[in-house]
Amino acid sequence: MSVTTTCVKRAFKYRFHPTDTQAAELSRTFGCVRKVYNLALAARTEAWARQERVNYNATSAMLTAWKKTGELAFLNDVSSVPLQQTLRHLQTAFTNFFGKRAKYPRFKSRKKSRKSAEYTTSGFRFRDGRLTLAKMSEPLDIVWSRPLPEGSQPSTVTVSQDSAGRWFVSLLCDDPTVKPLPATDGAVGVDVGLDHLLTLSTGEKAANPRHERKDRARLALAQRRLARKAKGDGANRAKARREVARIHARIADRRRDGLHKLTTRLVRENQTIVIEDLTVRNMVKNRSLARAISDAAWSEFRSMLEYKAAWYGREVIAVDRWFPSSKLCSTCGTLQDKMPLNVRTWTCDCGTTHDRDVNAAKNLLAAGLAVSVCGAGVRPQRSTPGGRSATKQKTPRREP
Numbered sequence: 310m311s312v313t314t315t316c317v318k319r320a321f322k323y324r325f326h327p328t329d330t331q332a333a334e335l336s337r338t339f340g341c342v343r344k345v346y347n348l349a350l351a352a353r354t355e356a357w358a359r360q361e362r363v364n365y366n367a368t369s370a371m372l373t374a375w376k377k378t379g380e381l382a383f384l385n386d387v388s389s390v391p392l393q394q395t396l397r398h399l400q401t402a403f404t405n406f407f408g409k410r411a412k413y414p415r416f417k418s419r420k421k422s423r424k425s426a427e428y429t430t431s432g433f434r435f436r437d438g439r440l441t442l443a444k445m446s447e448p449l450d451i452v453w454s455r456p457l458p459e460g461s462q463p464s465t466v467t468v469s470q471d472s473a474g475r476w477f478v479s480l481l482c483d484d485p486t487v488k489p490l491p492a493t494d495g496a497v498g499v500d501v502g503l504d505h506l507l508t509l510s511t512g513e514k515a516a517n518p519r520h521e522r523k524d525r526a527r528l529a530l531a532q533r534r535l536a537r538k539a540k541g542d543g544a545n546r547a548k549a550r551r552e553v554a555r556i557h558a559r560i561a562d563r564r565r566d567g568l569h570k571l572t573t574r575l576v577r578e579n580q581t582i583v584i585e586d587l588t589v590r591n592m593v594k595n596r597s598l599a600r601a602i603s604d605a606a607w608s609e610f611r612s613m614l615e616y617k618a619a620w621y622g623r624e625v626i627a628v629d630r631w632f633p634s635s636k637l638c639s640t641c642g643t644l645q646d647k648m649p650l651n652v653r654t655w656t657c658d659c660g661t662t663h664d665r666d667v668n669a670a671k672n673l674l675a676a677g678l679a680v681s682v683c684g685a686g687v688r689p690q691r692s693t694p695g696g697r698s699a700t701k702q703k704t705p706r707r708e709p
């Protein structure tokens with residue numbers, strides 16, 4: 310697969326410290342974005358029930374009408390750009406749903422949904438390294454932890470606040486420094502697990518980041534503390550919730566650092582990277598904490614791998630998860646009847662002793678390469694540069 314694009318778009322994310330006025334303006338904007346998204350989702354859902362299609366342009370016209378009503382006049386108080394953008398995001402969510410790549414869009418909740426607002430060029434000014442958003446007089450106080458590429462001009466700016474209360478701004482810029490790498494013969498299979506987040510077909514295991522065991526124990530403790538706080542005890546409950554969010558954020562940050570290093574190295578060293586497709590894994594309620602963290606890390610790993618592969622002209626192949634990667638001997642091809650989860654190493658009749666995860670990674674690699682050559686076998690999905698793979702999903706559940 311060759312990549313011909315000369316310039317890739319890349320997001321640069323920084324923390325910033327808003328003034329009280331800016332924080333109030335942004336919180337108001339997040340609220341309006343959520344309101345508009347939910348109103349448009351409700352309108353589209355009602356239309357869908359009547360077998361009618363409502364597109365982006367129709368919701369945009371609705372927004373204009375909503376702003377003229379007394380009840381929703383407050384939507385005029387914030388920049389209209391993020392409101393238009395959220396309607397575009399809703400359009401994308403529906404396109405993915407109709408393309409069977411995603412579930413039916415859900416309503417945004419005040420507590421659980423990511424707080425963010427996206428500004429296109431008409432919604433901000435970027436001059437001399439100073440970023441000023443629409444409806445604001447002062448530029449944002451950004452912590453420039455790394456420089457933007459020389460002379461770059463952001464095309465989109467996304468402001469967000471995480472559940473730990475931290476503010477972030479992400480600037481989408483052309484990055485002329487990213488160029489496809491020379492082709493290589495390297496190929497690797499990657500298996501995902503709980504003890505080790507990732508196991509490579511080379512036998513290498515990516516350990517969980519240092520401190521994570523301790524962080525997880527702290528997180529479990531903080532979650533128990535939160536669960537004990539009575540519903541009525543507002544202030545203490547909010548405090549306990551912030552503590553849980555803060556530990557979550559720290560675990561995620563450390564993980565992300567490790568994943569960036571690993572994905573960059575995998576993409577540099579290999580032409581083909583075969584992974585397991587976990588998109589359709591049942592999301593069982595009441596999952597263990599370890600499982601939840603590992604799932605989140607896995608989807609982050611996959612998306613990093615896919616965009617970096619697209620940048621550097623590499624290929625990511627996702628193999629269907631029903632492929633029996635753990636039960637198959639990677640040396641002789643014999644299929645074992647059972648492979649209970651607690652079995653970490655096993656010896657096949659052919660005499661080979663396998664590490665369970667390394668064996669699975671080797672099988673994934675072989676399956677991915679087989680399909681890469683002859684185009685048949687294990688129903689893999691190839692990812693397209695810069696995009697999601699065309700993953701088959703179960704019929705999405707209809708929501709009201």
Ligand SMILES: [Zn+2]
Binds near residue numbers: 638640657658659661
């Ligand atoms: Zn064997």
